[in-house]
Amino acid sequence: MSVQSIRPFKAAAKDVAANFHGQQVVYFCWDQHLMFYAPVAKLLPPDITFQAVIDTELTPTYSRHPDFARIDWAAVQWFKDGEAFTPVLDTSLAGNGITHKTAVHFKTPGLNGLNGNGF
Amino acid sequence: MDMSVKKKLGLKEKYALMTRNLGWEPSYEKREDVYPLLDYEGIKIHDWDTWEDPFRLTMDSYWKYQAEKERKLYAIIDAFNQNNGHLNVTDARYINAMKVFLSAVPALEYNAHRGFARLGRHMGGVGPQVACQMQAIDEMRHCQTQIHSISNYNRFYNGIHDWKHMNDRLWYLSVPKSFFEDACTCGPFEFIIAIGFSFEYVLTNLVFVPFVSGAAYNGDMGTMTFGFSAQSDEARHMTLGLEVIKFMLEQDPANLPIVQKWIDKWTWRGVRLLTIVAMMMDYMLPKRVMSWKEAWEIYFEENGMSLFKDLARYGIKVPDCVEQIKKEKDHLSHQAWTTFYAAAPMTNFHTWIPSDDELDWLSAKYPDTFDKYYRPRFEFFREQAEKGERFVNPNLPQLCQVCQIPMLFTEPDDPTQIAYRQSEHDGEKYHFCSDHCQHIFDNEPEKYVEAWLPVHQILQGNCFAEGDDPSAPDFDPIASVMKYWHLENGRDNGDFAGSEDEKNFAAWRGMTTSNT
Ligand SMILES: [Fe+2]
């Protein structure tokens, strides 16, 4: 126990998966596109497919950006908790190893924000 | 009756009677039972009596000075009210800076009161007990005067009609709230380093300059007066913070690494909290006092460093995080304001795109970064707004587990890349905005896993308005959260241009300067 306390105490993590009623939180970030200022937190069922996440979550989230329509999805580089990975599109989040509070980031080489400046 | 006339006591004797003579050694209770919080943090104090209260303030002089200050303050607040002082501010955008201040700070003052009242009980010597009790009373006074000042504004302007309710719930207000709750749940020694030293001593000017001078520059007499009234207590508070840190370091060499760890932690916690102050200085004061970068250079890099030089003889080193803050000073305020601009539907104040003059001021103050990175962002926002497509990011952001700020900060050496840090504890993943927040978590994960992060609370369904049914087919989660916050979207927030605040201010000011 690292915490110093006057009597024994058991920490109760506030955001364990069980508190989200069968869903899980997944964070997404389109790197180099700070127009959206921070990664977004989405509440998703673990069995939603990766393709469905792109279509029903990422598209409405990011399509306002002029770069979005030009994304070559086959060339997108994906990262899961900082490690590069290749998602299987018709497989669920769980099947892609994306669990509660995983951070998913993606880079779109050649599309680095307005004027290539990260925005 | 036997009446003997006693000689009037000198100040020194009075102080001695009030402090040393009020302390006694317990005879039938163990000292550690009377003062149960003094050992568990690992700080060793061998002789409490060597602690010297630099002010040796006595109750009668304290009441006299404070009462005088209160009389002046309330006379000015009355005059401010009777003369519609709010109409003298430079421009009604300024009032949004007050909304941020009044939403966040009175609760901090109250928590400072609670923290120091607890220390007044738990410190091991009568000298520090009395000094902490005095500060507890001061902090209560600051809280009260600020609450009274809210009514100067919330009768006329939107967004701060329910500051206490929002302070406990609204996402961005969890940043200051959790900062103080972190401090109040520390032991007494860490609390005094956190608040008395890091916050009040190292960072205090960076808090006061924008508010007090900012108010003066922008014609806000009411705020200027309560600001000065509070600031006149600060000399005492700062000295207490500094004396206590020196006392700890002099008492035992084993205290040094513990104190250093706390200084590192709380300097970073404080600077993260000041992100919003940086934004106020550079964007929210129509008449600027100085830029955030200039304030940081004067009050931290110059004044703060000379303080650390003073402490070097005790072995205290400048916190590592200072290197990162130096790099961030060119970016912080711009990243914060673009965030609040894009998050407009979730706040309780108005935002705007800086005018051309203001953009030029920012270019001049931030020659290395503003034109390259940030001006194009405002130009894009402006273009969108002119097309009738005002940019909004309606998504809930990921928050840092420690500072609770959205993960908006970029890598210290790459302003185009968000900084992500991640740790695991007990099989759960935790995310941070920076090395320093991650480090704070890794030192005490059991504390921060309990953080009430507004975004996760919303997603758990804990922040919907009472009576709303999330399973109903027409349930609108965003609308329900707004209702839970007691906010009306578009009235309490959104663009300043076209707002009720803007219209009212113009109409009322018109009535004071013309006959129609
Ligand atoms: Fe205060």
Ligand SMILES: [Fe+2]
């Ligand atoms: Fe953080």
